[in-house]
Amino acid sequence: MKRARLIYNPTSGREIVKKNIPYILERLENAGYETSAYATKGENDATREARRTVERQFDLVIAAGGDGTINEVVNGLAEQPYRPKLGILPVGTTNDFARAINIPRTIAGACDVLCEGDVIPLDVGKVNDRYFINIAGGGKLTELTYDVPSKLKTMLGQLAYYLKGIEMLPSLRPTNVRIQYDDRVFEGDIMMFLVSNTNSVGGFEKIAPQASVHDGLFDLIILKKTNLAEFIRLATLALRGEHMRDPKVIYAQAKRIHIYTDEKMQINLDGEYGGDLPGEFVNLSHHLELIVPKDMASQQLNDSEQVEGLESPED
Numbered sequence: 001m002k003r004a005r006l007i008y009n010p011t012s013g014r015e016i017v018k019k020n021i022p023y024i025l026e027r028l029e030n031a032g033y034e035t036s037a038y039a040t041k042g043e044n045d046a047t048r049e050a051r052r053t054v055e056r057q058f059d060l061v062i063a064a065g066g067d068g069t070i071n072e073v074v075n076g077l078a079e080q081p082y083r084p085k086l087g088i089l090p091v092g093t094t095n096d097f098a099r100a101i102n103i104p105r106t107i108a109g110a111c112d113v114l115c116e117g118d119v120i121p122l123d124v125g126k127v128n129d130r131y132f133i134n135i136a137g138g139g140k141l142t143e144l145t146y147d148v149p150s151k152l153k154t155m156l157g158q159l160a161y162y163l164k165g166i167e168m169l170p171s172l173r174p175t176n177v178r179i180q181y182d183d184r185v186f187e188g189d190i191m192m193f194l195v196s197n198t199n200s201v202g203g204f205e206k207i208a209p210q211a212s213v214h215d216g217l218f219d220l221i222i223l224k225k226t227n228l229a230e231f232i233r234l235a236t237l238a239l240r241g242e243h244m245r246d247p248k249v250i251y252a253q254a255k256r257i258h259i260y261t262d263e264k265m266q267i268n269l270d271g272e273y274g275g276d277l278p279g280e281f282v283n284l285s286h287h288l289e290l291i292v293p294k295d296m297a298s299q300q301l302n303d304s305e306q307v308e309g310l311e312s313p314e315d
């Protein structure tokens, strides 16, 4: 029998996972996994437990929580000599990563995927000595995730983030940066940069339309200096996926991105604080194996349509 370890954050999202542990264990047992569960106790505990699953050679690790918990689990698995397969039970507030890979945000639906889904290779992002699977970013607005109290998230869900975003708008300031992406360079003032492995960021599902989790490439989005009105106009365009051709936006793909600034700029990794710039973002292609819905596997593997506005390397 294969062995699975469920690592869950009992405080994630609306705290529903705890009540459903017996159901989840039963579903996995029926699918042929001898399964045990571990409740995280605080920051970085999911990373420590994921490392133990490497040592104990589990076949499958299931990260149950929000993007923060998934990120911690990935940090425990990355660059270990043996890496169990990764499954996701999205029970957080935003669940950007689960949205990007079409994992249902119900316990029963996500269990269907764990039990009947396909396995695809997953690229992992590395910056300095930390890892991410969804998004890395910098700029004042990307810091809003730190300040939303968990009580408010439990009550309001994702709306809590949007309210915080509106509150922060007037304090947005540009930063002067140098960004080298593969053999191209941008130098100037920016409001924000995003280094994305998926197309889903903060509930914006069309922000990096060309992103694929296993193409070995990051999708880089740079938002140049704007005033508040332009910023709001671009955010509205981004909701519809129409921001890429705007002259204030650079959208490109790259394997390796180096970002340097003289000013202080924090790096946000999968929604959590991940150190400060400078940073070198490296795409570890096909580094993990991920369980996804069956339709998702074929969709991701056939993804080759070019998107307008995407800067090509010779531009």
Ligand SMILES: Nc1ncnc2c1ncn2[C@@H]1O[C@H](COP(=O)(O)OP(=O)(O)OP(=O)(O)O)[C@@H](O)[C@H]1O
Binding pocket: 009, 010, 011, 012, 013, 014, 040, 041, 042, 043, 044, 045, 064, 065, 066, 067, 068, 069, 070, 072, 091, 092, 093, 094, 095, 096, 153, 271, 272
């Ligand atoms: N038992 C615990 N009590 C309090 N905090 C915890 C506990 N276990 C883990 N954590 C911390 O909670 C952080 C956030 O959790 P997570 O991302 O899973 O949920 P969320 O904040 O509800 O969802 P989202 O990230 O989608 O907003 C984790 O990064 C982890 O450090």
